[in-house]
Amino acid sequence: MQINTNSKIQKIQRLYQRRGILRLLSFIYQIATSRLKNKIAYQKWIKKNTFTQQDITSANQQIKGWQLHPKFSIIMPVYNVEAKWLEKAIESVRNQIYTNWELCIADDASTYPHIRSILTNYSKHEPRIKFIFRTENGHISAASNSALEVATGEYIVLLDHDDELSIDALFENAKLINQHPEVDFIYSDEDKIDGNGSRFSPCFKPDWSPEYFYSCMYTCHLGVYRTSIIREIGGFRSEYDGSQDYDLVLRVIEKTKNIYHIPKILYHWRSISVSAASGSQAKPWAYTAGRKALESMLERSQYPGRVEETINPGIYRVRRDIIGNPLVSIIIPSAGTTIETPSGSLCLLENCIRSIQQVSTYRNFEIIVVDGYDIPKEILERINASNLELVRCAEPFNFSMRINKGAAKAKGEFLLLLNDDTEVITPDWLESMLELAQQIEIGAVGAKLLFPDGRIQHTGVLILEGNPCHAFYGFDNEFSGYYCSNIVNRNYLAVTAACLMMRKEIFHQLQGLDEQFPLNYNDVDLCLRAYQAGYRNVVTPYAQLIHYESASRQKGLRPGEWYQLNNKWKNYFESLEIDPYYNQNLSLKTANFELF
Incomplete structure (x- = not known):
């Protein structure tokens, strides 16, 4: 899991071109500080975790x-x-x-x-x-x-x-x-x-x-x-x-x-x-052999495909062939909110749908917009399309309820829950999620969501002492993460419903979103139920969207939401002891995979 010199140079060049010199310097400082901090922390960890004579005596007993x-x-x-x-x-x-x-x-x-x-x-x-x-x-x-x-x-x-x-x-x-x-x-x-x-x-x-x-x-x-x-x-x-x-x-x-x-x-x-x-240059042939091993695996798999090498030696992307041409039902709860951006006024729903229609290379989808009779008429007229259906919901805003109502109308084999404050930026985002969601052992598939300035909003949800945390929240998109975890498909306990794909049969098997979570943690609750039922959840960084987070509703938690989640899942959290996709040696204070 090495990152070679060429990939580092390319990363620096991309950062400079996209963000400018200040963001580049900030990124370099962030990485250097993190490495120094972890280097010092590990020496402390070694002293604390060295096997002693007392430990040896206990082991022999x-x-x-x-x-x-x-x-x-x-x-x-x-x-x-x-x-x-x-x-x-x-x-x-x-x-x-x-x-x-x-x-x-x-x-x-x-x-x-x-x-x-x-x-x-x-x-x-x-x-x-x-x-x-x-x-x-x-x-x-x-x-x-x-x-x-x-x-x-x-x-x-x-x-x-x-x-x-x-x-x-x-x-x-x-x-x-x-x-x-x-x-x-x-x-x-x-x-x-x-x-x-x-x-x-x-x-x-x-x-x-x-x-x-x-x-x-x-x-x-x-x-x-x-x-x-x-x-x-x-x-x-x-x-x-x-x-x-x-x-x-x-x-x-x-x-x-x-x-x-x-x-x-x-x-x-x-x-x-x-x-x-010692590094990726010591045995370069090993990475060719690694690709061959994965290709051999795909030949034996019920989900065949191909292997793509990345700019990081020893890091691969396995692409599974999509079975058939399944319909994807994209469900978007919305009020048609307009926000102000540096470029002017932006209707979130209109921008979201436009990006889906114009950017997506996978075309077999339908869009289901669920609203509370509050989307302005002129916006409805502008977003009108042959594959778009409007579902009305008169009840006060409840994200879970609106998703469930949209799912009840969905014709697709796959459901894609999507916030209206998102914007698609990778053309094959649907394919990247479908190739995972189609596998029978996989439950929820999440995407990599970025703030408009390129910082990470979501690349997976960890649950640390009952607290759902977004891994590497606020880090630059160019940050590869702990042992490349931000740039490869990786399992997490939960993913955000701001962009979440799941087979419709699993969604109904799990009885949809729990409407007792009207705003927050409904996605965490759904993913936990999927994991408990034997499915594993995945985040793919190859599906990327901009997320104007909470632009369409107020930020923060409502009173009691965190306690509600922990009351429901307290026994399960205790049985897990620690998030299985984290590590008990790492700090529970942050979700940044640091020692202390």
């Missing part, structure tokens, strides 16, 4: 009380690695608190003479180390498969020859297996480690997020997999060398839904010149 003591086979392909890194990698295994492991090392015909002597020496003193000396160099997948052949554990663990496991890595995985014996795939958080042993760049990951995974191999390290599944799918495939782990997991997740995330840093990825951790 827990191990004695476990019913299950799974055996881990650690797979380590080796090729011409410096002696000191190889020894550190092996020692990180030998130092594990949990002791039921075997280290399966396959040397891939290394030409460095110290490799054989180091491995031979370790095998004399450590019976849990197995090694194979391959006679031909077959590269990483072939070597990994050689190591896999001698593995006897119930689970395999992947370790690169120059990286390190944290002392509690296997303990935490064995602990989770005791809690969830059905687990087939476990991944943890990770960081990087330099040649001096200094740790940096932590990656605190969400729980299983399929759309994010199809955009980048975010699960990465530490990966733990049920051995029988790895053997069932045929192990590693050499044609995907460089992204062989990505290809492996893409096939694993087709076999199981028993996927768990440990929100602890259990793996230290060595950042040296020959390692992928």
Whole structure:
């Protein structure tokens, strides 16, 4: 998940052209300040979360009380690695608190003479180390498969020859297996480690997020997999060398839904010149292999399509073919409000509909405007179109009620809830949302909404201690987000109904919007019900609209709205403990994915 130099330069050029020098300088300052703040914060985090002798004693007591003591086979392909890194990698295994492991090392015909002597020496003193000396160099997948052949554990663990496991890595995985014996795939958080042993760049990951995974191999390290599944799918495939782990997991997740995330840093990825951790230039072929792995996945999928590479190496866009030519019913509650802008008066509804009609490349849609008999006649005459229907609602303004009334009139297979204070700016916005919403496991699909000046209004809703928060609210659109989360499809608990697509059958299954939420949180409530029903919600940054937020109604919450949401969902929030698409190590004070 690296961002290369060229993409950074292009980003700076776009910012300068669109926003001018002041906004460019503000953006650079914001990013630099954030990075420095997080760098300092992570060193504090390390001190606070270092495994102590007391923790080790407690862990050993827990191990004695476990019913299950799974055996881990650690797979380590080796090729011409410096002696000191190889020894550190092996020692990180030998130092594990949990002791039921075997280290399966396959040397891939290394030409460095110290490799054989180091491995031979370790095998004399450590019976849990197995090694194979391959006679031909077959590269990483072939070597990994050689190591896999001698593995006897119930689970395999992947370790690169120059990286390190944290002392509690296997303990935490064995602990989770005791809690969830059905687990087939476990991944943890990770960081990087330099040649001096200094740790940096932590990656605190969400729980299983399929759309994010199809955009980048975010699960990465530490990966733990049920051995029988790895053997069932045929192990590693050499044609995907460089992204062989990505290809492996893409096939694993087709076999199981028993996927768990440990929100602890259990793996230290060595950042040296020959390692992928050092940057995107270290192994450029890996990104071509990653694309091939995704293309292979699409060939097996019930939703075929194509893969597009982005300007960020290792970041992809999976485009699913839209099935048929389904009708999309766009439902817009409106009062025909006019606002003043720097360019003059603007009728929000008229501007919204004009942008839909003129910008959209997908043409099979109908527009349903729901009003309270208050849209001026001249505006109705101007927006009149053959695919537009007007639904009247005499009751006092209730967003949920008006959406439900519009949905009752909808002829489309898909509903698109849309505020009248939005303006479409990406031509394929409907296609970008449809290709996700058509998938049977997906509930609500949200878009990326921007303020008129280019700052982010919505790119996903996180729920932190019962408080719905917009991720990266107010950041510049050019900000890529935490590990590129703002520029790829990504799962969130909720999305805003200012632009929300959902299959009509799901909307009716969930009984529409709850009219007890007349203004706010009706979208959060809908998305939570979808998630609770087993659907996952997604935000796509490829559908972008300008949002003149709250221009058509008063800003802020009405008394009691937040308490109403929390009263309804209190038990569910407590059962979740933390938003599954966030991370418990990150700050609950803001939704900016910061440590403190």
